[in-house]
Amino acid sequence: DIVMTQSPDSLAVSLGERATVNCKSSQSVLYSSNNQNYLAWYQQKPGQPPKLLIYWASTRESGVPDRFSGSGSGTDFTLTISSLQAEDVAVYYCQQYYSTPYSFGQGTKLEIK
């Protein structure tokens, strides 16, 4: 099974500043036949279900603000919020969908400093 590890567990960033969340998989999630990384990022606000932000490691879901970006390949990935807004306070999860079980990272709690 693939283990997903996020860092840090929590993060406090000032409004307007950059926030970076890291995600590492225990094995590569890059599918060679289509050169796609089977890695997604989700945002979960209190009392709500998670919302898909990014898939294929770097493709933004429709309607997601362009301050959110994803990068990385193979086993190391990053979610970046370029200029933190108050509404971005949430827990962020990465998930691999390369092989079952489709495991999640433990989550990173993002707060305002």
Add this chain to the structure above:
Amino acid sequence: EVQLVESGGGLVQPGGSLKLSCAASGFSFSGSAMHWVRQASGKGLEWVGRIRSKANNYATAYTASVKGRFTISRDDSKNTAYLQMNSLKTEDTAVYYCIGGYCGSTSCYSYWGQGTLVTVSS
């Protein structure tokens, strides 16, 4: 408008059974894989399992902790997915989310329900 509505949650004793339903609308249910993800109170997300579409032979997969106890099924004529949970344990207590998902060559989608709470307690 996309909607997924879970139902069937509640309080059940250890060793008991419960069947969750997920009624979907607003997207191609029959073409989508249907997943279940759970979240214990104050904890992270745990993928429970999925059932693929008819085109993919309704293939199922489960996480190890529920294999042999949980069964995912679907009825494409009713746009409904199910999670049958048997031999329930206290550690199965969580909010259970239903997700309709698909990844093609150029895009993906992942639609989530609001969740239903399952409490396993004596």
